[in-house]
Amino acid sequence: MSSAAVAGALNERNASRFVVAGALAPALPEIRGARLVALPGAVEVHADRSRIPAGADPRGRALHLSAGAALYNLRLSAAQVGCATAVRLLPDRGHPTLLATLRLTGPHRSRPEERLLYAASLQPLPMRHPYGDQHPPVPVLQELTEAARLEGTTLHLLPQSGGPRTAVLTAASDGPQSWLRAGQSLQSLLLNALIRSVSLSFVYDLTRLPHPPTASPGEVPQLVLELARSTR
Numbered sequence: 001m002s003s004a005a006v007a008g009a010l011n012e013r014n015a016s017r018f019v020v021a022g023a024l025a026p027a028l029p030e031i032r033g034a035r036l037v038a039l040p041g042a043v044e045v046h047a048d049r050s051r052i053p054a055g056a057d058p059r060g061r062a063l064h065l066s067a068g069a070a071l072y073n074l075r076l077s078a079a080q081v082g083c084a085t086a087v088r089l090l091p092d093r094g095h096p097t098l099l100a101t102l103r104l105t106g107p108h109r110s111r112p113e114e115r116l117l118y119a120a121s122l123q124p125l126p127m128r129h130p131y132g133d134q135h136p137p138v139p140v141l142q143e144l145t146e147a148a149r150l151e152g153t154t155l156h157l158l159p160q161s162g163g164p165r166t167a168v169l170t171a172a173s174d175g176p177q178s179w180l181r182a183g184q185s186l187q188s189l190l191l192n193a194l195i196r197s198v199s200l201s202f203v204y205d206l207t208r209l210p211h212p213p214t215a216s217p218g219e220v221p222q223l224v225l226e227l228a229r230s231t232r
Contacts, residue, residue: 014081018043021077024121025069025187033057034067034099036074045071045100064176065204065222067099068183072151074102075184076118076191084108089180100180113195120191134229135165136198144227147192151185154219164228170219182222189225199230 022036022045035048045067047060057063071087078085083104091101110118135141141157148155148169158166169185171178186202193200203224206212213221 018074018077021073021118021121022070025066025073026190032066033063034070036070042101042103043074044098045074045102047097047099060176061179062204064099064179065183065186068180068185069187070183071100071102071180072184072187073121076114076121078102078104079108079110079114080118082108082110089177099176116195117188117191120194121187123194136193136196136227136229140196140198141165141227143196144189144192144198147188148185151188152181153185153222155189155225156215164226167225167227168213168215168221169223169225170215171222172218172220174220178220178222186223193227197230199228201226 018036018038022034022043025034033048033052035046035051037044037046047063047067049060049063052063075085075087084106085108086103086105088101088103090099092098136144145155145157152171154170156168156170158168160166169182169189171182186204190200203209204222206221206224209224213224215221
């Protein structure tokens, strides 16, 4: 794909599709601070704290998680229009509000699963308490674990005998880059769960939990999730 063709892929119509895709990412409660800017051959994800209520999210963690989820949707949207992508997180220290850059790098033939995930991204995602009380099948849990791994995170399934299956999503470190990765992983898990008839809810503010999760050395808990076989 020539540079002109790559830039052409971000014409006005496709740019609107990308922005809509990013806007459909899950908003954490009262946190929707990502602003998307379409450029020739690229989309930038910026932090816009003017959209966040005063006093909310002082560290910017929820903002980064939400922006990461939007970034994952942007990647799916690019694949849907036949474009490969390259993503840089926090690409310019001189511009701290620039959280990520997604560039179109060449042609891409979307895979069947990408098309399913893209279609799922256009649907409202239920993020309430999981419907049903049965564990998802083991093969499905393995597929979700692999989806998390592909985003640079680890999904730890906690042992339990009944009810929705609890899991902890961890990253290799803490801070803005890890939050962005965790946000991409969260959106991937939500969509992968949806197309596999698994309901998923999550808690991102771990400080509010009566017993915050722990992790092995070199891993930092990012979210706690509950998964159950969907009954709807």
